[in-house]
Amino acid sequence: MQIGPIKLDNPVIAAPMAGVTDRAFRIIAREQGCGLAVTEMVSDLALLYANPRTYRMLDFREEKYPLSVQIFGSNPDAMGKAAAIVVERGAHLVDINMGCPTPKIVKNGEGSALMKNPELAGKIVESVVKAIPGIPVTVKFRKGWDEDSVNAVEFARIVEAAGASAVSVHGRTRNQFYSGKADWKIIEQVKAAVAVPVIGNGDVWTPQDAVRLLESTGCDGIMVGRGAMGNPWLFRQIVHFLQCREELAPPTARERIDTAIRHLELMVESKGEHVAVFEMRKHAAWYTKGIRGAARIREIINQARTQQEIVDILNSLLH
Template identity: 60%
Template sequence: MRIGTITLANPVILAPMAGVTDLPFRLLAKDMGCGLVYSEMVSDKGLIYDNIHTKKLLAIDDRERPVALQIFGSDPESMSQAAAIVAAAGADIIDINMGCPTPKIVKNGEGSALMRKPDLAYHIIASVVKAAGTVPVTVKFRKGWNEQSVNAVEIAVLAEKAGAAAVSVHGRTREQFYSGQADWNIIRQVKQAVKIPVIGNGDICSPQAAKRMLTETGCDGIMIGRGAQGNPWIFRQVAHYLATGEILSPPMLTERIDMLLRHLDMLVDHKGEYVGIREMRSHAAWYTKGLPSSAELRLKFNQAASKEDFIRIMENYRIDVTART
């Protein structure tokens, strides 16, 4: 699969997720065979005003390439300036967020709110494409604002006209947030309407689902979001299944614990112990979901105040579970 000048090893892609797809998580996904990783969304205003916390989101490690950095905003000029900054930071791809449903983003006319203003969306995409130079630009959006305003095909056509190299379509409306079932039919409609690559997003939690989406929609790539939370192995499983038709075994308990501790180590190194520990609480809950005594583990994670606390919790858990089996 190609996006502009960028060739992907496989069509399995990590979706941008705020608070999740930071540098450590992207490196784990890449190590597990992910073809392309997307960053958390980055504020155009934060970049323009040189906000130190925003700038940190642009950190790239060569081991994760190709990497797409996602920006959000609602003004063509500021988005253009942000795109130039992101291109200079070394992004392989620049993505425009037109799909985020959260109220604090939407109330500013950003994220999925832009689907209600197709003309503005077009001008933003065109301005970003111009500022990006040789860096390919992608656009991520949803089925529509609600069931009465389904306009993903219109947005995709405008994105192609404005010079986007690919589009990603989440098969839910903004009104749905992440509830209900994703509509893959809208992804198929978008694919039929444009010539640029189309990436399907929504309800990919298994290799079989990934294959079905490719078959049913004709899309070029599949984007995995929540299915990767606490489960970076999904990229290896999906890529292997698409290439061979073989289902790999799920990770063993000890492998899950080892990955959790590896993630912890990377987070603390990248963000410091205070922030890293607090962010790891959510990741740890995802890694251990469905395991014996997972509810009790979550309580312990929320009380952990240091890296050593986390390590002790997991090593004790490893011993306890092993003793029971």
């Protein structure tokens, strides 16, 4: 799969997820074979005001080429300047978030609220493309705001005309958030309407789902989100299944625990022990899901205060 001048090793992409796809997650996702990992969404204004926490999110040490940074905002000029900052800091692609459904983003006219204002969305894309010549700009959006305003096809045409090099389409409306079923038909319709690569997103939980999404929509790439939380092996399973149509064995309990511990180590490296230990709680719950005794262990992890405590607690699941 190719996005502008950038060729990906494979069409399997780790979706941007706030509070999840930090440096630690991205490194592990790439180690597990995904062709591209997208950062958590980064605020344009936070970048312009040099917010220290936001700048720490742009820590790309040890990450494989290429890297996509997702930015969000609703002011074309500010978004162009923000794009230039993330490229200066190492981004190889810039993704624009026009799909986030959370109220605090939407109330500012950002994220999926932009689907109600396609003209402004086009201006934002134009500004970002102009600010970073030669760098591919991608746009992630949804089926529409609600079932009465499904406009993904029109929206895709507008951002393509504005200079987007690829689009990612989540087959749910904003009003659905993450409930119900993703409508893959809308992804097929977008694919038929534009010439740039189309990445399908929504309800990819297994390698078989990934193949069905590709075959039923004709899309060029697969974006995997919630299915990979605590399950980065899904990336290698999908890549292998696409190539060979055979299933890989699931990770062993030992592999799951070792990867969770490595995830924690990478988080400590990026964020310090205090923050990493707190943020690891949700990841530990995802990594240990289904392992015998995990429910009790999760309660104990939520009381942990140090990296070593979490390592010892995780290892205790194997004894």
